[in-house]
Amino acid sequence: MAAQTIHRQEKEQFIKLFEKDRIDRFEERLAVLELFLASEHHVTASELGALVRQAGRDLSDGFVLETIELMCRYGFAQANQFDDGQVRYEHRHLGQHHDHLICTKCQRIIEFQEADIERLQLKVAASYGFHMLQHKMELYGICGQCLEQREQILSLDAARPGERLKIVAFGGGSQSKLRLLSMGLRVGDEIEVITNIHQGQVVIALDFKRLVLGKGLAQKIRVETIRSGR
Numbered sequence: 001m002a003a004q005t006i007h008r009q010e011k012e013q014f015i016k017l018f019e020k021d022r023i024d025r026f027e028e029r030l031a032v033l034e035l036f037l038a039s040e041h042h043v044t045a046s047e048l049g050a051l052v053r054q055a056g057r058d059l060s061d062g063f064v065l066e067t068i069e070l071m072c073r074y075g076f077a078q079a080n081q082f083d084d085g086q087v088r089y090e091h092r093h094l095g096q097h098h099d100h101l102i103c104t105k106c107q108r109i110i111e112f113q114e115a116d117i118e119r120l121q122l123k124v125a126a127s128y129g130f131h132m133l134q135h136k137m138e139l140y141g142i143c144g145q146c147l148e149q150r151e152q153i154l155s156l157d158a159a160r161p162g163e164r165l166k167i168v169a170f171g172g173g174s175q176s177k178l179r180l181l182s183m184g185l186r187v188g189d190e191i192e193v194i195t196n197i198h199q200g201q202v203v204i205a206l207d208f209k210r211l212v213l214g215k216g217l218a219q220k221i222r223v224e225t226i227r228s229g230r
């Protein structure tokens, strides 16, 4: 079904349900719903508030948030909280389900549907005698666009948690090279980034061992991405 048709039906149901339950400030709430349906997926309440005011409606963020929470309660919207802690809302269309790929670099959210994954989840649940009702699948990584823009070789302090990398060179003076060698790091080693907090200290895994590197040292390690699935 085309998005426009779905959105018209959503609006009709919204009008019926909200009128029946005598929800207050109905006209204004309907305006918020219309802008929400016309908006990109995954907006925050304050982003939607800005859109509402751009459209010439003098409504507060508080009112917009309250309305969007009502829409969630009636099943027109759905709240998601991804890794950055912000609550984002998206359309909830009956009978439609999708999962998310989230770029940790540019925060882009890509939606996908994969019947095999859906089926396997039910199968896994059933094998535990578990009746699955719903699920969320969020895959974190680096989107194609960010990968393209990114240099092939980067310094370790710019790497992301979960990245698998190969050490291609040590920069810096002989002192830091010696320190890296004494930690057991060699050019050609494959490592995984465990944490990289605020671009400072980096914890990596090498052969099932954790190594902690300060930012200064991490900057001196040149690495290249080992791409998955290629």
Ligand SMILES: [Zn+2]
Residues within 6 Å of the ligand: 097, 098, 099, 118, 135, 137
């Ligand atoms: Zn799914």
Ligand SMILES: [Zn+2]
Residues within 6 Å of the ligand: 103, 104, 105, 106, 107, 108, 142, 143, 144, 145, 146, 147
């Ligand atoms: Zn990206």
Ligand SMILES: [Zn+2]
Residues within 6 Å of the ligand: 041, 042, 090, 098, 099, 100, 111
């Ligand atoms: Zn979505």
